[in-house]
Amino acid sequence: MPQGLPTETPDSPDADIVARVLGGDVEAFGIIIRRYESGLLRFATRMLGSSDVAADAVAEGLVRAYRHLATCREPARLRSWLYRIVGNRCRSYLARRSTDELSLEEAPAQADPADPALDVERAEQLVLVERALAGLSEEKREAFLLKHVEGLSYEEMAAMTGERIPTLKMRVHRAREALLEALKEDQ
Amino acid sequence: MSARDERLHQALDGEIDTASLPPEQQRDLRRLLGAAALLSQGPPGSVHHRVMAALRQPRRSPARRLAHWLTAPHALTFAVRPIWSLALAAVLAVVAVFPAHGPGPVLSAEEGIVQFVGRFPSAHSVDVVGSFTDWRRGIVQLRDDDHDGTWDGSVVLPVGHHEYMFVVDGEQWVTDPLAGRYVADGFGRQNALLIVRPAVATAASARR
Numbered sequence: 001m002p003q004g005l006p007t008e009t010p011d012s013p014d015a016d017i018v019a020r021v022l023g024g025d026v027e028a029f030g031i032i033i034r035r036y037e038s039g040l041l042r043f044a045t046r047m048l049g050s051s052d053v054a055a056d057a058v059a060e061g062l063v064r065a066y067r068h069l070a071t072c073r074e075p076a077r078l079r080s081w082l083y084r085i086v087g088n089r090c091r092s093y094l095a096r097r098s099t100d101e102l103s104l105e106e107a108p109a110q111a112d113p114a115d116p117a118l119d120v121e122r123a124e125q126l127v128l129v130e131r132a133l134a135g136l137s138e139e140k141r142e143a144f145l146l147k148h149v150e151g152l153s154y155e156e157m158a159a160m161t162g163e164r165i166p167t168l169k170m171r172v173h174r175a176r177e178a179l180l181e182a183l184k185e186d187q
Numbered sequence: 188m189s190a191r192d193e194r195l196h197q198a199l200d201g202e203i204d205t206a207s208l209p210p211e212q213q214r215d216l217r218r219l220l221g222a223a224a225l226l227s228q229g230p231p232g233s234v235h236h237r238v239m240a241a242l243r244q245p246r247r248s249p250a251r252r253l254a255h256w257l258t259a260p261h262a263l264t265f266a267v268r269p270i271w272s273l274a275l276a277a278v279l280a281v282v283a284v285f286p287a288h289g290p291g292p293v294l295s296a297e298e299g300i301v302q303f304v305g306r307f308p309s310a311h312s313v314d315v316v317g318s319f320t321d322w323r324r325g326i327v328q329l330r331d332d333d334h335d336g337t338w339d340g341s342v343v344l345p346v347g348h349h350e351y352m353f354v355v356d357g358e359q360w361v362t363d364p365l366a367g368r369y370v371a372d373g374f375g376r377q378n379a380l381l382i383v384r385p386a387v388a389t390a391a392s393a394r395r
Contacts, residue, residue, distance in 0.1 A: 029239070033235045041229060042228075055232060058234050059234040130226070133226065148219070172200075184218075
């Protein structure tokens with residue numbers, strides 16, 4: 001099989017692909033990357049406020065995931081496991097962000113109003129939302145993103161974060177309220 | 188939180204019908220869902236090639252591995268019986284306290300000796316892997332020469348902080364329960380943390 005062209009079986013369950021990788025088929029890991037990288041990059045970008053740093057965090061997370069794939073106890077829940085690893089990488093990056101560096105709230109928004117792919121009004125709205133999101137605490141930001149942007153269930157979020165479901169619900173609720181307040185102030 | 192607010196959360200969590208919300212909360216709901224939709228626009232780009240290139244890194248040829256082995260710093264491994272390790276620790280302590288009163292191990296100011304001890308009665312092999320072995324097995328292997336279930340070994344490590352785990356029988360990763368210091372490994376478990384100080388024996392022991 002040519003390198004870089006794994007047999008893509010869109011419907012293959014994650015557990016089957018994990019078994020292939022663990023059986024020595026390195027290229028099969030490319031299927032996992034293709035399947036989850038856009039969500040992971042989006043999540044990391046929203047968490048870190050920088051698409052470049054997010055790409056580093058996701059790439060490092062995926063390499064770590066490959067090297068420790070045998071320790072993934074439930075391959076059927078690979079998605080949660082990958083978000084957990086990338087979430088941990090994001091936390092490391094945020095912890096390393098020194099006080100003299102730009103804080104997330106001060107960082108420029110990722111949306112570029114001049115981007116022709118976005119209409120101006122939509123881009124401006126996105127800038128406002130990104131700014132409001134950056135004002136949330138790390139935990140609330142993560143909870144809102146996982147629930148409403150990545151579409152994880154509370155059960156998946158619990159598996160990913162190791163937190164109890166009532167705790168996560170409370171974080172999501174508080175994140176919604178804080179976000180609403182921030183969005184109302186901007187209007 | 189007011190009952191009114193709670194209904195908004197219930198609707199967003201799919202517990203009640205959104206149509207049952209009053210107009211003001213309908214607006215808040217649309218505001219939040221709109222924000223989530225905007226944030227759902229993923230940034231362009233891919234890490235596929237970058238990650239796969241890292242994973243496809245070819246293994247070094249035997250000659251390159253030999254050259255690397257000859258030039259890279261290595262942790263030294265030697266096995267001692269528990270009684271001798273206690274004696275060694277005592278001697279090292281004396282040397283550390285009275286450095287000018289006799290010869291001691293030849294260690295630089297940037298190195299220290301660390302003794303690992305773990306109790307694994309049914310194990311056939313015990314490795315120590317850590318930041319100092321690049322998390323590879325086969326570099327620091329503990330011994331149980333008298334088959335009493337106590338595995339031990341000592342290594343010279345650079346001064347500083349090191350994370351480590353025991354690997355029993357090549358597959359079971361065990362955190363040293365008596366390490367005293369731990370750091371998250373990024374996968375939901377904890378690595379033991381070891382702090383090596385110059386020319387002072389440090390004991391890391393486990394009982395299981």
